[in-house]
Amino acid sequence: MKRFALYAASAAIAFTSTAAQADEGMWTFDGFPTERMEETYGWAPDQAWLDRVQAAAVRLTGGCSASFVSGSGLILTNHHCIASCLFDNSSDTMDYLDAGFVAQNREEELKCPGQQAEVVTSIADVTEEVKTSFAGLDGEALTKARDAKIAELESAGCPDTDTTRCQVVTLFGGGQYKLYTYRKYSDIRLAWAPEDRASTFGGDPDNFNFPRYSLDASFLRAYENGQPVATPQHLQWNPRAPEEGEVTFVVGNPGSTSRLYTQSQLAFEREVRLPVTLTTLSELRGRLITAMDESPEKERQGLDTLNGVENGLKVYIGRTKALNDPDFTAQLAEAEAELRQRSAGNAEIGDPWSAVDEATAAYRALYLPYRFLSPSGDLFGYASTLVYAAQEREKPNGERLPGYTDSALPLTEKRLLDERPVYPWLDELMMGWSLSKAREYLGVDDADSRLLLGQESPEALAERLVEGTQLADPAVRKALWDGGLAAIEASDDPMIRYALRLADRQRALRDAVNESYSGPLAIAGGKLADARFAAYGDSLYPDATFTLRISYGQVKGWEERGQQVPILTTMGGTFERATGAPPFDVAEAFAANQADIDPDIAFDFVTTNDIIGGNSGSPVIDRAGTVIGAAFDGNIHSLGGNYGYDGTLNRTVAVSTDAVQEALETIYPAPALAEELAGE
Amino acid sequence: MKRFALYAASAAIAFTSTAAQADEGMWTFDGFPTERMEETYGWAPDQAWLDRVQAAAVRLTGGCSASFVSGSGLILTNHHCIASCLFDNSSDTMDYLDAGFVAQNREEELKCPGQQAEVVTSIADVTEEVKTSFAGLDGEALTKARDAKIAELESAGCPDTDTTRCQVVTLFGGGQYKLYTYRKYSDIRLAWAPEDRASTFGGDPDNFNFPRYSLDASFLRAYENGQPVATPQHLQWNPRAPEEGEVTFVVGNPGSTSRLYTQSQLAFEREVRLPVTLTTLSELRGRLITAMDESPEKERQGLDTLNGVENGLKVYIGRTKALNDPDFTAQLAEAEAELRQRSAGNAEIGDPWSAVDEATAAYRALYLPYRFLSPSGDLFGYASTLVYAAQEREKPNGERLPGYTDSALPLTEKRLLDERPVYPWLDELMMGWSLSKAREYLGVDDADSRLLLGQESPEALAERLVEGTQLADPAVRKALWDGGLAAIEASDDPMIRYALRLADRQRALRDAVNESYSGPLAIAGGKLADARFAAYGDSLYPDATFTLRISYGQVKGWEERGQQVPILTTMGGTFERATGAPPFDVAEAFAANQADIDPDIAFDFVTTNDIIGGNSGSPVIDRAGTVIGAAFDGNIHSLGGNYGYDGTLNRTVAVSTDAVQEALETIYPAPALAEELAGE
The missing domain is CATH 2.40.10.120 (Thrombin, subunit H)
Known part of the structure; x- marks a missing residue:
């Protein structure tokens, strides 16, 4: 036991x-x-x-x-x-x-x-400033106000983005916000x-x-x-x-x-996220193993990806076992019951558990499209980053998505532009796999399936996009990055066109998740943290x-x-x-x-x-x-x-x-x- | 809902x-x-x-x-x-x-x-005879006595095995035993x-x-x-x-x-069997998809297998969803609670639920070796059938394993000897996959893993056996079938040797499952059926x-x-x-x-x-x-x-x-x- x-x-x-x-x-x-x-x-x-x-x-x-x-x-x-x-x-x-x-x-x-490489040089508590920024708000309005404040704090903290990086870290699910400053190399x-x-x-x-x-x-x-x-x-x-x-x-x-998940979040893991992950990732593993068996070149070219998939799979299998172990989960349930009991009658804490239940229920309905509307593959990843970066850089810092604020852009740009080999067969395999799983889980007649595939099969679409795109060339990526939104909108690269085709719906789903899940969780997480501090003191991790x-x-x-x-x-x-x-x-x-x-x-x-x-x-x-x-x-x-x-x-x-x-x-x-x- | x-x-x-x-x-x-x-x-x-x-x-x-x-x-x-x-x-x-x-x-x-093709010509109730055969027994002794009685009833019911087939069917998990007689074609x-x-x-x-x-x-x-x-x-x-x-x-x-599973059996499904099945079958699906993509021949040769795998996978994904649906499972739990409550105080029924709990707990410990000690692939299947048939035919009818009694042998023989194409790449793929999953789930250092693999890798072993065996030839299978145990023991076909190497351990695992799971379930299943008949009358399915x-x-x-x-x-x-x-x-x-x-x-x-x-x-x-x-x-x-x-x-x-x-x-x-x- x-x-x-x-x-x-x-x-x-x-x-x-x-x-x-x-x-x-x-x-x-x-x-x-x-x-x-x-x-x-x-x-x-x-x-x-x-x-x-x-x-x-x-x-x-x-x-x-x-x-x-x-x-x-x-x-x-x-x-x-x-x-x-x-x-x-x-x-x-x-x-x-x-x-x-x-x-x-x-x-x-x-x-x-x-x-x-990054080394922490200071940690500052910005909890008050962040929490104040969204006081009285909820849903997407909350996440927007919070993200704007975070972008502002990060930008102000690290004016020199060549050698420093600032990052506001959310701790205790929203109980604390800390500004970490890094010396970066x-x-x-x-x-x-x-x-x-x-x-x-x-x-x-x-x-x-x-x-x-x-x-x-x-x-x-x-x-x-x-x-x-x-x-x-x-x-x-x-x-x-x-x-x-x-x-x-x-x-x-x-x-x-x-470890701070409530019972309804754990149930979502066990009932939805883990089964979908195990099933789809196992199929990818199988596809990779056989493809790599075709030649020594493919064996070499696929190894890094396969290692990552197998490692991840072992992790998810282990988590599935843990959440299917009645003794283990009983202790998780007991701990929650104890915290609830110790918090009973504390009006300031209220009932954040029910708020998490509600948010998680809303997330269940959004999870499959949110998960599957972002196809896999390095080349699609490049295209998507280029599209988002072009669109987001048009906005003031405080209104951008988290990965595209002034403090985050340098690393995003480095990752995009550093030269790395691309293996078309591998990108086709990854993209074809993820698109076929999207259709499987969303259903053939689902509007998101149709947006992803149009009239094409997953494999044919992946082949057309991978074979047609020029994004494997870092110089092409650099030109599109430098050219900004005008260059992106003028591009006839099929992968860029495809990333553009998906972007609006991806944004709408992100907004919906913020509205019904992330926003409510930011409030509930803060209250759950308060409950823990009240019950067990403040020496917690x-x-x-x-x-x-x-x-x-x-x-x-x-x-x-x-x-x-x-x-x-x-x-x-x-x-x-x-x-x-x-x-x-x-x-x-x-x-x-x-x-x-x-x-x-x-x-x-x-x-x-x-x-x-x-x-x-x-x-x-x-x-x-x-x-x-x-x-x-x-x-x-x-x-x-x-x-x-x-x-x-x-x-x-x-x-x-x-x-x-x-x-x-x-x-x-x-x-x-x-x-x-x-x-x- | x-x-x-x-x-x-x-x-x-x-x-x-x-x-x-x-x-x-x-x-x-x-x-x-x-x-x-x-x-x-x-x-x-x-x-x-x-x-x-x-x-x-x-x-x-x-x-x-x-x-x-x-x-x-x-x-x-x-x-x-x-x-x-x-x-x-x-x-x-x-x-x-x-x-x-x-x-x-x-x-x-x-x-x-x-x-x-088989058409039912009569249905006879043999509940009393079967139940009497194991009265007072439990565990493996029970399953042996029961199986002997079933073999006897089937043999007596259908002396002409060319045109008839007899089969004793266990209904209500042991509540009823019926002898079905078929006209067969x-x-x-x-x-x-x-x-x-x-x-x-x-x-x-x-x-x-x-x-x-x-x-x-x-x-x-x-x-x-x-x-x-x-x-x-x-x-x-x-x-x-x-x-x-x-x-x-x-x-x-x-x-x-x-549908008659108790809560502990359902928990076993949800917590163990379904996750293992989803994960391993998904990987097989991926292996097949990529392998079939290599050539039109492989596309054709693998299609029947892939269709079966994908159909099965969809079934298991659907079952996983059902058992992860809290509303659905709550109703299953309620139904069990109601039956327990209606049966309370009935001394003849006692507490079969606890007996099932205990048997299921024992089965959990045996499940992985029992599942993984039988590698996949048509050729291994032929070898295993030949080995078992040779060994079982040495015994009196009543002592044989269920698939090898007089009433079962004709279909077993037909399936073994009918000519069917074998595709070595597909057999290697199936066998290599199942052996690698065995090692993964049993662990590298497990004794059963070592029995399965020796010092070989799953893929190398599968390749050696598939390429070395002659069992794709129906005439070779016929000669070994006709030659009986002497021919099997004298065979140097590597697949036969391999099937022989596994048979003792497979038998030991089967005995252990009978002892701690199937035997106790035969008794508990009978009592659960009695409880249902007592509570809801006898018009049940x-x-x-x-x-x-x-x-x-x-x-x-x-x-x-x-x-x-x-x-x-x-x-x-x-x-x-x-x-x-x-x-x-x-x-x-x-x-x-x-x-x-x-x-x-x-x-x-x-x-x-x-x-x-x-x-x-x-x-x-x-x-x-x-x-x-x-x-x-x-x-x-x-x-x-x-x-x-x-x-x-x-x-x-x-x-x-x-x-x-x-x-x-x-x-x-x-x-x-x-x-x-x-x-x-």
Whole structure:
């Protein structure tokens, strides 16, 4: 039977005992629970320790976390976080993803398209200003006023958008609004990456499992003006094995959690979103697997997409299991009942649960068109961004959609214009698949189906658009971006015409969602947060939002079907687990250097830190503040962590610095990097 | 909001009022609810009417229903029920499925591999004998004793297995056991079939939808000793349009329903079986779609499999929606609560619900290995049948597994030995897919995964077995069948070796399922049936079991999003709906003969009859006992019919005899058939 504590309940427990769930929490840096950690571990970091770590913590806009580990802009992250960079730099004659990459000198380091590194420099509370902006409003009027205020705050906070980025973050579903300011680095290059198989040994079957034998690590470097940036505030590299029971911190950007969802939101997940997602994504997986089987080129070209699909699918399968586990969901229901009971009679809180019920019911009716009216595929994505950017830039900053405000445009533009390969067969497959699923779920005779397809079949439409568009060429995208609305409206590119055809309806659906769902939720979320603060005090952590968090915990195994799972694996274990059949074939350089690899070196290890997707690449930091690993996964139980943390079972999986050091010295030698890490 | 009545509740209502749900029920011929129908319609058929219809009703062992419609063995069924026959007779140079088939004379009629037609000749109650056989037993001991008694009854009932088949049917989950005797015809040939597109116009998008434009009809003929059989007891062909409100009967073999499931069984469906099924089947669908896109040959060779997968998927998606609909499930829960309350204090009934809970909990632990230890693919299926048959035939009849008793062996042998094409790429795809899903769900380190895969990858293993086996050759299968256990054990065919490697574990899992699930359910099912009879009287219908049932209802549309759906479509509507893009392109012969097709002829129509998969091909019969259509589908709401019938929304979709007559005369001319149907 699974056990876990909810956010709210655990907070309550934490103040009365050294609870089993003491390691739960993805804490903001301005809300670290010092007292709570001291009660559990007899020690907690001081403000100077936290400041040092925050200054070295990196967010990668590709969706990962990382850390500076040298004074010259060197960044430690996961291999799977930079796989797209290797992929984008590859061609049918040079497959960096398969072969790995070691820059012999800095000049060789490879630019990573679309990638940007960001370090938090300040956090300011803007709750009052944002809440005041929409006081007395509801629905779409509320979201418009709120978004305008957010755009204004972001724009005012970061006048220099070349080196800074400002972002207002909504915490506790609307309970708090914080302005995060980042120092940003938009020229990110790849310095070192092992072979893909060294990182993905065990492949999808071993993903989210442990024991594990994965060298899921790599090094990037931040550049500015063609030079590596100086990063005096970096973490100290500490190549050593983890010790059982030692305190660990994971510092990174958990992508999102849904631990504050009400019962009706959870029901929507279980009854609607997850079944649709499992079904459609599984079909995409099948389409990709067979298509990639057609040739080595397609195998290479599709791999990055397939990895993403399979990873996502495993996550959604895990969430489905969690929400179909009666013990798990009973605890979620109990926690809500307790909060309701503690809030009873508080007139200021009222009944936000019913408001969420109503909003969620309205969202159910909008969900399928809202989901399916945006076809998949890079080329459609380019077209859609170009169309929206052209339309939105015509408006004052405060009236634009969130992705197109002054503070958001630079990254949108970078992602659009950076050169990346496009594979037409893959774009056709993605687009054809998503259009056929749209027709399936909306129905043949639905007006949105007809808008999407006209008289064409999904496959024929995808083929016509992909084969006819010029948007694979960055110069074409640049000309359309620079040409603005006039260029877009004059374009006869079929993908642009198609994106234009959908845009009005997409906007109407977004407005409808804001009116009946997002607007009401902004109010209800604020009241639910107030209820929690009133019931459990203010030392709480908000749901994850892909912003900087710190989690504390310890190196610790768990019990699986009566067996104790050890805290770590060793590099020698790789060779014992190998069968020779993919994905259980050892990487070439591992096989070639087997005699020289110390079999006893710690490879991967587990900790009790509370993490989720987006935390990938986060440094695992010891009490001394040195980095001893890079988190790259959770165990299978952690997949339920989207809804609630179970300290007895949920584990972070990390690759040890010891293993990375061994790889730098013996398997994928990079003596200059090793010296740099040693601070020599 | 959906409304439906449960079996039990509706039975209760039916005796107190002319309830909205009056058309619910898949009734056995020995339990037709004459009084209930009279209350609703002021008329009900007499015994002679029922006897005539029963004598003409055909079960097709391929999984469909049908009826005799001439004195010379002519059988009406759906096109999709004989698609496999067209497919099996096709080659890369002659695609009967695509082109359709009209036999110019009887000599040209095409043999249908594996197909057998069966007509019920008697139904005998053997409840006492079966129940006595396992009195005092439980678990696997119970299922063994029961199965031995069933084998004995079947063997004694049908000494002549060339022309008869006996089958003991478990009704009400163990409340009743009935011995069905069939006249069987094992030489079934195809006389007439339209083009596939005429039947599948609208394809998967329109499947389970209405309005619909599908000529899903075809004609088979039963042979014996090389001659058409005489079938004086056939239905009268009546080519006419249906009339709104007229009484209709659907007579056929609904495959299975789960309307008597308890709450814990429903929870298992929703929480475990359906999510696993949706996910794995969707991936298979994707694999097939892309593989078939590689060449016209693969497009043809994979179509029959893909159609089956997509149909199944739509069914499971519909069931998932039903079990995720809180209104729907609340009514299921209420019905159970009511039955429990009515049964309270009845010592003979006791608490079978808790017994089902316990059995279902045990089944959860066995489900994944039990499901995944039988790889997919025709060739593995042949190997497995050969291995089991060889092992089982060594035992006395009463000790054999159900599929291998004296009464079951003839059909098993026919299916094994009939010549059918095998496409190695398709078998590899199916087997590789199922093995990779097994590893995914069981886990890499699971003992069953290791048994299935050894050190091989799923794809490599599938390739080795499919490429190495000789079982595609019916002569090889015949030799191994005739050679018995000695031949099997001496065989070095890799697929036979593989089937042998899995057989022991499969048997152990089956025993475990019998011990902790099937055995206890046989007892609990009997008690639950007793509880229902005690609470609601004995005029109840059992869950569907792919045995002969009769449903009454009427020609009637329904209301969809505020719009009234008409009762029928016309043939002219096809051309209006056509877009030219598959699957909305009209069949060639439709296009060629458009000028001659009467646009006002009734095409497809809907009735309130309560049906489910397996009913495909069932005659739709009017009050006079003449056939006016062939049921081929349900509407989208009918998919929840697995768990409960909603008379306001659930509809049967049928192709009218009027449309078939027009096709016989104008589109796919078959004057001899038209004459035969007219009784000339």
